[in-house]
Every structure is written in C-alpha cells, then in structure tokens.
Amino acid sequence: MAQIDLTGRRALVTGGAQGLGEGMARALVAAGASVVIADVQDDLGPKVAESLGNNSGFVHLDVTDDNGWAAAVEKAIGILGGLDIVVNNAGVEITSLIVDLESSAVRKMLDVNLLGTALGIKHAFRAMRPGGAAGSGGVVVNVASVAATIAFPGISIYSATKSGVDRLTRVAAMESGKLGYGVRVNCIYPGLVPTAMGAGLANDVARLGLFGSPEEAVGAVVELTPCGRLGEVSDIADAVVFLSSDAACFINGVGLPVDGGMGM
Template structure:
C-alpha cells in the first residue's frame, strides 16, 4: 500500500541532499507540500526547484537546527506557506569518526548540538505549532532519523552512536508526552542502515584511515557481511518508511523505533 499524504504540510531538515532529499521527494510524490530546510542554501534551493518542476508545492528555508530562532522561523514559514504544519522529519545530522582514544571535545560537542539539540528543538517547535491552540493546531506526525548505530557496537563512532541513542530515548518520551497531553501528535524514529550517501562513504573512508579496514571496499564489505539481507540500505528504503510513518496507515503507531537496516541491528 502506498501512503497518501494529500493536503499535508511537511518540514524536512537536512533535505538539500542525501536521505533528507529522498524523504522530501517521497513525501511530495504522495501529495504533501514540502518545506526543504538546510544550511546548504544553493543545494536546498535547487532541491526545492526540482520538486516544483515535478509539480510539487515546495520551497526552501535556511535552517540551522541548533538555533532556536531558526526553528521558530522555519515552523512559522511552514504554516504561512502551506496553511498548516502536519509533518516534521528531523533528519539533519552529522558524524565525525574517531576512536575513543582520539575523541576531540569540539567534534563531540558539535555532534551533540546538531544530532541531539537539533532534534529536541525540532520536536519543541513542531509540538507548539501542531498541538491544539497552536498555529496549525491539527496534530501531526514527527519522524526522527536515528541510526542502526544506536543499536549495535560499531567501532570508531562512539559519540555519534551515543547521539543517535539519545534520539531514540527522546522519541519515546516525546511520544508519551504528546499522547498524555492530548496533542494529537505521533512521534516515531527510524534506524537506517549504512547508505552510500556522502556521509556513508565518508564513514567508510574514515574506517580505513583509523586502521579498521584495509580499504573502502573492505569496509563496505564488512558492513554488508553483518547485514542479513546482504546489501547496503538505499535512500528510497528510508524514504518509503518515513512516508508510511507519516500516513494514516500508521495511525496507531507512536513511540516506535523502526529498523530499516536489512537486519543488521537485530
């Protein structure tokens, strides 16, 4: 069954490229209006323009997810542009590879700010807009992009794994709060497996650089070898899962973590 999202308004973070772009395309293909948001302005504008060329209602807004004021503007822009705010995809994230013995404090703090604080602020402003009495006020769906790294002990990404574990915990608490307070908002998370995006390929190169694989092909082969379905994830795998969780087909699903990792994290 293909999720249908006609009449829904969505904000997707980190959607200039990669997973976020794929999710934005999937939401638009099923009828949603989409606000592309990112710190990459040229790429973000290009992604929004391509969606419009395909017939979608799409615009771009610059959003640094670590900044409260940016979130306030982005949430307001979603309502102003589309007349509502029904879906938030908290996708923006960064990964800096490091062995535990070599962790750099500045890199660790940057990952915490983007991956944890950015996700928390997104849920904050979506709650305020979507809940009864908010600027949109009709409830909605939030999907936070965590990682298979939150469920397995993969070397050289200790801090990144910790931040994605935090996304998992925040998702469940936010879902509980939204339900108990009658917000009409469902909150779920997705755990993607390794995807050959720029970030995924950089991780493979970094694994080689820290001495954990002979070359990039070996690093990728190791991940595939740990994946029962025998391949890397594709952006479309994550995008379809996100569209499902935002749809009426998932109306009784909240506080869940959906692995889209080919079985790697089981």
C-alpha cells in the same frame, strides 16, 4: 510508495538539501504531500525545493538554533498553509577513535544530532498542538541510526547521540499523549546507505586502521546484514512516508529498524 496517499499533508524536512533528506522530501512529494526543505545549504536547498514542484519551498535553518527553529516553522506554515509532518533528519557524523576524541567534534554531534532533534520536536509540538499555529495534530519522524543498536568501531559519539534520539522519541510520544497534543512521534534506524555521509564513514574507518580499505569496511557491513546489501535512499524514504501516513496511525513512540536486519 504510491500505495500511500499523503495528499493535502504538509511537511518540513530538515537536512533536505541532499542525501537521505532529499530522498525523504521527494518520496513525501511523490505520495502527494507538499514539502518545505529546511537546511543550512542555501545554495542547494532552493534548487532541490524548486525541483519538487509548485507546492514546495525552502527555509534556512540551523537546527541548533532555537530562535531559528521558531522562524523556520513560522515560514514553513506560511508557505504550506499549515504543518502536519516534521522529519528531523539533519545530522552529522565525525569519525574518531575514543582515544583521539576532540571535544569540539563531540559538541558538534551533540548539538546537531541531539539538540537539533529536541528543538525540532519542541517546535513541532508548539505548532501542531491545539491552539498552535497549525493546531490539528500531526506526525514527527526522527532519524536515528542502526548505530544506536550496534557496536561499530569509530563512531562512539555518533552512536551515543542516535541512542539519545531514540530516548527523546519515546518520551516525546508519551508527553504528547498525556497532554493531548495529537502528535505521534516515532523514529527510524537507517542502515548504511552509500550517500556522501556513508561513503565518508567507509573512508574514515579505513583511514583509522579499523579496516584494510573502504571496500573492506563496506563488505563488513554487508556481511552483518541479513538482506546482503547496503540500504538505498528509497528504502529509508519509504519508511518515513509510511510513518507519516494513516497506515501508521496506531504506531507511536517506537523505533523502526530500516537496516536490512543489521541491528537485530
């Protein structure tokens, strides 16, 4: 998104070692920002960070760990010289019919998708608010999903957690405004993108007998999408760049669908 200039902005992207998160990190760098990737993938993460250029870095982060968040933000600020943007992208999806739900899988999705995002907002606020380690305000972009707005079979808990991300976003934006933090908080609802997670979902819903094949599942998604195609990583990444920029300076506390119309 070359028309948006993020030169001088400093961003932390969770789950940035692959998939959508990697695409978001690359788009932010292309717009001029410096980026720290925060991920549990200590093998992939540093390689991606190195490929982003001299102004980028990697920190290990389990987003469910409160103390881990504190350490990761402190390290990111040390690497970048400040912090202006936090993208809470890390997430997991474990496909299951409701009648077959396993409590361990439910807890994992709640922990990563919902708790992880909440902790990300917490530590972004603490760093960016007046008196914080960065202290100049900023932007938080949370990654929800079109699953928060539609009833797609096999992803009940994932959908619930992403609906929770939407509610967290709106309350966080209100708290930031009321308390004078100077941090805008928005979320995006990506549609299905053929990343490893997206391909895994198509395979899983076919395995569960909800569709005749992974191809049929993908076709059903496309049929529900007025744009007539799956999303691309760049579609989602460009939305993050936009919400992180001054072009979105009066957009706050909202969810932006980036789903080709699937969730309308």
